[in-house]
Amino acid sequence: MPEGHTIHRLARDHRPLLVGRTVSLSSPQGRFATGAELLTGRVVTRIEPYGKHLFYGFEGEQHLHVHLGLYGKWAGGVGPAPEPRGALRLRMVAGDHWLDLRGPTACEVVEPHERDAVVARLGPDPLRRDADPERAWARLSRSRRTVGELLMDQAVLAGIGNVYRAEVLYRAGVSPFRPGRELAREEWDPMWVDLSALLRAGVRAGRIVTTEREDRERRSGTARRDDAHYVYRRHGLPCRRCGAEVRTQVMAGRNLFWCPVCQAV
DNA sequence: GCTAAATGTTGAT
DNA sequence: TCAACCTTTAGCT
Numbered sequence: 001m002p003e004g005h006t007i008h009r010l011a012r013d014h015r016p017l018l019v020g021r022t023v024s025l026s027s028p029q030g031r032f033a034t035g036a037e038l039l040t041g042r043v044v045t046r047i048e049p050y051g052k053h054l055f056y057g058f059e060g061e062q063h064l065h066v067h068l069g070l071y072g073k074w075a076g077g078v079g080p081a082p083e084p085r086g087a088l089r090l091r092m093v094a095g096d097h098w099l100d101l102r103g104p105t106a107c108e109v110v111e112p113h114e115r116d117a118v119v120a121r122l123g124p125d126p127l128r129r130d131a132d133p134e135r136a137w138a139r140l141s142r143s144r145r146t147v148g149e150l151l152m153d154q155a156v157l158a159g160i161g162n163v164y165r166a167e168v169l170y171r172a173g174v175s176p177f178r179p180g181r182e183l184a185r186e187e188w189d190p191m192w193v194d195l196s197a198l199l200r201a202g203v204r205a206g207r208i209v210t211t212e213r214e215d216r217e218r219r220s221g222t223a224r225r226d227d228a229h230y231v232y233r234r235h236g237l238p239c240r241r242c243g244a245e246v247r248t249q250v251m252a253g254r255n256l257f258w259c260p261v262c263q264a265v
Numbered sequence: 266g267c268t269a270a271a272t273g274t275t276g277a278t
Numbered sequence: 279t280c281a282a283c284c285t286t287t288a289g290c291t
Contacts, residue, residue: 003272052273070273071285087284103285105274154274161272208272232272253279254273 002068004051004159005202008127010074011049012203014099017076018044018056021094025064028084028091036064036090036109044094051125051158053106055115063115069105076100125158126196127203133192140180140188147183148176149252159199166232166257167210168195175263176256215240231257 022043025036039058046057056064066072081091081098090101101107110118123139124131139156140147150156151165160168169176172191174183202208209228216227219240230240235248235257244261 006272067274068272069283070271071283072273073285089284103283105283152273163272255271 002052002070002072003161003164003199003202003208004049004125004127005199005208006068007049007052007054007159008199009203009206010054011047014056014074015047017097017099018092018094019047020044023058023092023094025093026091028088036107039064039109049125050119050128051122051154052161053118053122055110061112063110063112065106065108065110065115065118066101066104067106069103071102072104073102074099075102122154122158123156126192127159127199133189136192137185137188140183141185143180145180146176146251147174147178147180148256150180152252152254157195160195162254162256163208163229163232164195164198164210167208167230168198170230170259170263171198171210173262175265176251176258178265211240231259233257 020043022041024040026040027036039062042059044056044058048055048057052067054066054068056066058064076097076099078096081093081100084091084100086102088100088102089104089107092099092101124133124135126133136157140150143150145153148165148169151160151168152162154160165176168191171194172187174187174191198208198210207228210232211227211230215230219227227240231246233255234246237246238244239246239259239262242259242261244259246257247260248255248257250256
């Protein structure tokens, strides 16, 4: 489930398994091999997430660049690795641990300047300590594009996907159709803070939960198991706060969800 | 069992 | 704007 929280969680989980260790890499899928085997025998020096991109740094200043895309997934375990099945793009083995990568959009060995080029075209990532929210504000506040489009643009903000877009706008009470330039600074600053908090909670939980505990508890009598979101994929259902029907419409190529009452303007 | 859709991006039209 | 990439799952039958 790859928005930024998934990528940062993977970096956190993979560091103790890989950093400082000699790793062997193989690409059983063959036809999608991207030279990863050439890194076999080298030591992993660091693992860095930027937005939805993940970079595994190796001795010799080369990096393995991974982008999970829509369906990419890592699996792993301890002990002998299972027989490779299906489209297994990459297997990494370090000591007792094995890690299998399936279905990524990107899995390639890159030079430092290529890594830098990827990072350079990304906006600030709210999960990174070195993120500069002013860069995002500079883009948002000058744009005629809608805030619903801007939040999905990785050059404006890195790591936000379709779930966080819908949920953070709902929590801010901002219409996705508002042009970025009509967003007030006093509205945007709390949204950045909220995004950071939601993403951090997502890293901890390993999934996206954007509803407040009180909201979930208040509804507990009605026993909906799936109460992790306010509006995402809830079109046609009543808004959890006002009861109006949650709506959906394609924006920036993805299904947008919003409450027409709570997010009227 | 089958189909459609899904938390994403790229490159062609 | 749309197809392609490629995997999993939800919701049908």
